[in-house]
Amino acid sequence: xxxxxxxxxxxxxxxxxxxxxxxxxxxxxxxxIVTQNRIIAKGHNLTETLTDVTAHAEMxxxxxxxxxLGGKYLKDCTLYVTLEPCxxxxxxxxWSQISNIVYGASDEHRGYLKMGTQxxxxxxxxxxxxxxxxxxxxxxxxxxxRSLN
Amino acid sequence: xxxxxxxxxxxxxxxxxxxxxxxxxxxxxxxxIVTQNRIIAKGHNLTETLTDVTAHAEMxxxxxxxxxLGGKYLKDCTLYVTLEPCxxxxxxxxWSQISNIVYGASDEHRGYLKMGTQxxxxxxxxxxxxxxxxxxxxxxxxxxxRSLN
Numbered sequence: 001x002x003x004x005x006x007x008x009x010x011x012x013x014x015x016x017x018x019x020x021x022x023x024x025x026x027x028x029x030x031x032x033i034v035t036q037n038r039i040i041a042k043g044h045n046l047t048e049t050l051t052d053v054t055a056h057a058e059m060x061x062x063x064x065x066x067x068x069l070g071g072k073y074l075k076d077c078t079l080y081v082t083l084e085p086c087x088x089x090x091x092x093x094x095w096s097q098i099s100n101i102v103y104g105a106s107d108e109h110r111g112y113l114k115m116g117t118q119x120x121x122x123x124x125x126x127x128x129x130x131x132x133x134x135x136x137x138x139x140x141x142x143x144x145x146r147s148l149n
Numbered sequence: 150x151x152x153x154x155x156x157x158x159x160x161x162x163x164x165x166x167x168x169x170x171x172x173x174x175x176x177x178x179x180x181x182i183v184t185q186n187r188i189i190a191k192g193h194n195l196t197e198t199l200t201d202v203t204a205h206a207e208m209x210x211x212x213x214x215x216x217x218l219g220g221k222y223l224k225d226c227t228l229y230v231t232l233e234p235c236x237x238x239x240x241x242x243x244w245s246q247i248s249n250i251v252y253g254a255s256d257e258h259r260g261y262l263k264m265g266t267q268x269x270x271x272x273x274x275x276x277x278x279x280x281x282x283x284x285x286x287x288x289x290x291x292x293x294x295r296s297l298n
Binding site for chain 1: 212216240
């Protein structure tokens with residue numbers, strides 16, 4: 001039997017969110033939260049639109065996911081996000097006790113691994129899913145921005 | 150000349166926010182953001198009310214402060230918060246490039262110092278302002294909660 005709901009399937013949904021951010025002139029990062037193969041929350045970076053540094057894709061998705069579930073904790077949930085979370089988002093994920101984090105591209109400068117942010121002991125991490133696509137959308141954004149300056 | 154607007158003055162305002170949180174049954178943490186001796190944003194912990202782990206006092210205040218200023222960065226601003234920020238809030242403060250953080254009580258377990266979260270190089274920190282009052286309100290909350298269980 002073919003399993004349609006694999007990590008790539010949901011990362012493509014996160015990439016669609018990143019594309020929505022790009023279309024609004026935002027740094028293109030997207031996220032979805034999944035439980036039992038169902039997307040319960042989506043988010044994309046809105047820091048410019050909302051003039052709010054806290055409006056990262058993951059933060060929107062965590063808030064929306066908890067609202068959907070009616071509880072603070074994202075137990076049995078998986079966050080798919082196109083870019084490795086930063087300190088703030090990893091810190092929020094720590095509080096959420098989320099079960100799994102799956103990310104696409106690494107962030108060598110501001111990612112939680114480089115910064116040493118601690119995740120919750122219950123949380124498992126998978127990285128590198130659709131890494132090329134997830135990196136490409138960000139790299140193209142910054143290349144275009146540099147060429148405009 | 151007496152200077153009425155000192156660190157204790159604004160920490161008392163943050164403590165009033167913590168009291169508002171306590172009155173709603175929330176872990177009592179409060180915050181205000183000040184620029185040029187003027188409070189431009191307030192926040193108190195609302196994680197239970199909003200069923201949202203991201204709804205810490207500092208996060209509310211950062212979002213409100215940036216909204217007031219009409220820009221993402223909290224330049225020339227000081228955050229007063231009753232409890233040492235956690236990883237998530239310190240990560241948000243990093244992105245905000247806030248000039249000063251003044252906190253009351255330390256958080257030996259989940260505070261950003263213990264967790265190793267990095268603040269922005271531009272940010273200066275002062276701790277221990279009204280430490281006793283800031284610790285007392287939290288300690289009483291947890292003592293009461295334990296006695297009810």
